[in-house]
Amino acid sequence: xxNAYILIDVRKGYTEKVVNELKPIDEIxxxxxxxxxxxxxxxxxxxxxxxxxxLMVNKIDPIKGVNETITSVITSDFK
Amino acid sequence: xxxxxxINKASTRSSLSKRLLFYTLALTSALFSASFVVLDxxxxxxxxxxxxxxxxxxxxxxxxxxxxxxLIFSIPKRSIGKRHIPIGSFLxxxxxxxxxxEWDVLKFVLLGGxxxxxxxxxxxxxxxxxxxxxxxxxxxxxxxxxxxxDFIIEKDNPTIIEIQAIIAIIAGIFISxxxxxxxxxxxxxxxxxxxxxxxxxxxxxxKKATQxxxxxxxxxxxxxxxxxxxxxxxxxxxxxxxxxxxxxxxxLIFKQEFWNSFLPVTASMALATLSYILFxxxxxxxxxxxxxxxxxxxxxxxxxxxxIANFIYPQYVPFNFGGTTGIILKSIGAxxxxxxxxxxxxxxxxxxxxxxxxxxxxSEIENIANLKxxxxxxxxxxxxxxxxxxxxxxxxxxxxxxxxxxxEIPTIKEVITTTILKEWN
Numbered sequence: 371x372x373n374a375y376i377l378i379d380v381r382k383g384y385t386e387k388v389v390n391e392l393k394p395i396d397e398i399x400x401x402x403x404x405x406x407x408x409x410x411x412x413x414x415x416x417x418x419x420x421x422x423x424x425l426m427v428n429k430i431d432p433i434k435g436v437n438e439t440i441t442s443v444i445t446s447d448f449k
Numbered sequence: 450x451x452x453x454x455x456i457n458k459a460s461t462r463s464s465l466s467k468r469l470l471f472y473t474l475a476l477t478s479a480l481f482s483a484s485f486v487v488l489d490x491x492x493x494x495x496x497x498x499x500x501x502x503x504x505x506x507x508x509x510x511x512x513x514x515x516x517x518x519x520l521i522f523s524i525p526k527r528s529i530g531k532r533h534i535p536i537g538s539f540l541x542x543x544x545x546x547x548x549x550x551e552w553d554v555l556k557f558v559l560l561g562g563x564x565x566x567x568x569x570x571x572x573x574x575x576x577x578x579x580x581x582x583x584x585x586x587x588x589x590x591x592x593x594x595x596x597x598x599d600f601i602i603e604k605d606n607p608t609i610i611e612i613q614a615i616i617a618i619i620a621g622i623f624i625s626x627x628x629x630x631x632x633x634x635x636x637x638x639x640x641x642x643x644x645x646x647x648x649x650x651x652x653x654x655x656k657k658a659t660q661x662x663x664x665x666x667x668x669x670x671x672x673x674x675x676x677x678x679x680x681x682x683x684x685x686x687x688x689x690x691x692x693x694x695x696x697x698x699x700x701l702i703f704k705q706e707f708w709n710s711f712l713p714v715t716a717s718m719a720l721a722t723l724s725y726i727l728f729x730x731x732x733x734x735x736x737x738x739x740x741x742x743x744x745x746x747x748x749x750x751x752x753x754x755x756x757i758a759n760f761i762y763p764q765y766v767p768f769n770f771g772g773t774t775g776i777i778l779k780s781i782g783a784x785x786x787x788x789x790x791x792x793x794x795x796x797x798x799x800x801x802x803x804x805x806x807x808x809x810x811x812s813e814i815e816n817i818a819n820l821k822x823x824x825x826x827x828x829x830x831x832x833x834x835x836x837x838x839x840x841x842x843x844x845x846x847x848x849x850x851x852x853x854x855x856x857e858i859p860t861i862k863e864v865i866t867t868t869i870l871k872e873w874n
Contacts, residue, residue, distance in 0.1 A: 375829065375836050377803075393873060404801060404867035411801060411867070442829035442836070447667055448818035 372422055373399075373415050373444040376430065380409040384435025391433045397425055408440075419443075472790075474731040475743035481724035483747035487754050488717040491765050493573070496710045500573035502703050505691040506710055507569065508684040511718040515677045518722065519547050522673060541730055543671040554661035554670050555678065561654030562679030566686040568647035571639060579636045587640040589622045589745035594649035595738040598656075608842035611739070614789040618742045621785030624778050625748055652737050655679070659733035672729035676722060743790060749783045797840065799869040800847045802855060804835040810860035811835070817858070821850040833865075844868060 380388050385403060388410060392401055400413040416422045422441070430439060489503075497503040522537025523546040537544035550558065575584050592615055658675055662668065695703075731740045758766040806813070811828055817837060818826045825838040837855065841847035856864055 373827075375827065389873075401873040402799070402801065402869040403871045404869050406867035407865055408867065440832050442831035442833055444827040444836075445830055446814075446828045447662075448814055448826040448828075 371415055372418055373413065373447070374422060375442045375444065376412045376414060376426075377408040377440040377442070378410040378412065378430075378436055379407075379438040381435045381437050385409055388433055388435045392430070395425070395429055397421075471731055471734045472743065474727045474734070475740050476746060478724045478727035478731060479744045479747035480750055481720045481727070482744060483750040483754050485717045485720035485724065486747065486751055487758050487766065488713065488720065490755075491758070491762075492710070492713050492717060495765055496713055497706060499699060499702065500570070501691055501695050502699060502706065503714070504569050504573045504687055505703065506707070506714045507573075507718055507721075508566070508680065508687045510711065510715040511680045511722065512684045514715060514718050515673075515680050515722055519673060519677055523547060537671070537673055540726060541671045541673055543668050544673055545668075545671055547677075548674070550670055550674060550678070551663075554658050557654045557658040557661070558670070558675050558678045559682045561651045561658065561675075562682035563686055564647050564650035564654060565679055566683035566690075568644060568651060569683065570687065570690060571644050571647065575636055575639060575644070584636045584640045584644075587623075587637060588644055588648060589619060589741070589748060590641055591645040591648040591652070592619060592738050592741050592745070594645055595652055595736075595741055598649060598653045598737055608846060610792060610842050614792040615738060615742050617785045617789030617792070618745060621782040621787075621789065622745055622748045623782070624785065625752065625782030652732070652741060655729055656732050656737050659729060669733060672726045672733075675729050676725050680722075746786060746790065749786050752779055752783075798842065798844055798847060799872065800839040800841065800844065800852070801867045801869060802835075802837040802839065802852060803833045803865040803867070804837065804855065804861060805832075805863040806834045807860050807862050810858075810862070813858050813860055817855060820854055822847055823851060 378388070389401065389403060392398060392410070392412060397414045397416050398412050399415050402411045403409065404411055414422070414425065416425060422443075426439070426441065430436065493500075493503060497506060519537075522535055522540065522544060524536050525533035526536045526538065535544055535546055537546075549555070596612075596615065655675060659669055659672075661670055663670075728740065728744060731743070755766060811834060814826055814828055814835060817823060817835070822839045822841045823837055824840045827836045828834065829836055837851075839847050839851050841850065852864065852866055855861055
């Protein structure tokens with residue numbers, strides 16, 4: 371399994387819309403609306419990197435209001 | 450495209466937030482706990498008055514029950530590719546079929562089971578002499594032991610809000626028990642010192658077990674497996690005590706009453722098992738003192754449950770309202786417990802810290818994981834090197850206890866902190 375964090379910068383006024391479109395995506399383990407440099411941080415769990423690619427290009431990037439994403443694959447988890 | 454089809458076929462994710470899930474688990478555990486205490490009162494009076502027989506019967510039925518549950522839960526519910534998702538995953542998403550856990554974690558499970566066994570013996574000994582309502586509320590004072598335990602295990606001293614909330618809950622439970630109008634020094638001392646000591650031992654051991662992660666799958670040990678091995682070791686210990694302590698006449702009564710008592714004791718143990726599985730899941734998610742505070746809500750739930758049971762079967766389940774004073778005291782107690790629980794529920798802040806490190810900076814990851822309030826550290830590939838999840842009662846405390854200490858590490862180049870406003874999982 372591949373776990374990753376995706377940091378999402380959202381266009382002003384679109385946060386709720388983006389959250390509502392992200393919520394039904396099954397691969398998202400955790401969805402947090404945050405303050406600061408980014409607007410939303412999600413933790414995803416997928417079978418492999420190819421699935422992560424399809425998740426990004428087919429499900430997350432097309433959401434209207436998503437400005438920029440930074441994907442960081444988790445190499446190891448502590449706790 | 451095949452991959453996408455599989456994604457779409459996957460089940461819909463629960464909309465419960467993590468915090469709501471935590472409180473739901475702890476409070477449902479309290480509900481089951483209150484139900485089995487009411488049922489135990491009936492069994493101890495009318496079915497198996499001898500505490501050793503009752504304890505032995507409980508552990509035997511408990512063992513049969515948890516083995517049966519483990520086998521049923523292992524049946525595949527659905528398959529995703531080659532992976533079979535067992536039925537038990539609905540009770541605990543980390544559920545793994547029947548297996549022997551590694552010794553690193555099994556030792557804590559068995560230790561907890563041993564404490565459980567002795568705790569049950571004292572519980573039945575007390576229930577033989579005293580009405581459960583006179584000493585069960587005092588068992589909630591175990592929270593004080595657990596605050597100390599949290600301080601040692603999680604290196605986290607309680608905040609003022611936590612102390613206020615826990616005091617409100619303990620006071621509420623104590624006032625509710627005052628309405629029962631009966632106090633006995635012996636039962637109070639046995640409960641406060643021995644029962645609570647053993648209960649703290651159970652919680653601390655099982656908390657340690659829940660913190661273990663499988664080195665390959667990175668998943669924790671599931672709550673059904675923890676319950677299984679705890680019950681099995683408790684049954685072994687209890688059987689030894691039973692064989693040593695009881696006389697021939699008691700053993701004969703045990704054989705004679707086995708099938709008569711089988712159904713009610715199994716029902717009680719089914720409730721106890723469900724209560725404990727949910728309790729362990731909640732324990733994995735939160736502090737021991739908080740989980741036990743929430744679970745002690747069972748004392749308040751037990752009041753209406755006992756009233757209903759008394760209304761339906763007055764001859765089997767006694768209930769003393771304590772007149773108008775008793776009802777007022779119970780109401781004040783319930784309000785205090787609720788106030789404490791609400792204040793706990795609304796005072797939780799989560800912070801994420803994105804970290805960039807210099808060369809070899811990742812070697813500090815374990816030190817960061819051990820800082821107060823840190824619930825998870827993920828090593829990342831990409832723009833940032835680490836993401837630290839921090840849970841705290843206030844942003845100020847999170848900064849003082851965690852962020853400032855992370856920034857003090859020489860290999861940390863940059864820390865970006867973000868506060869979580871709302872979270873779904």
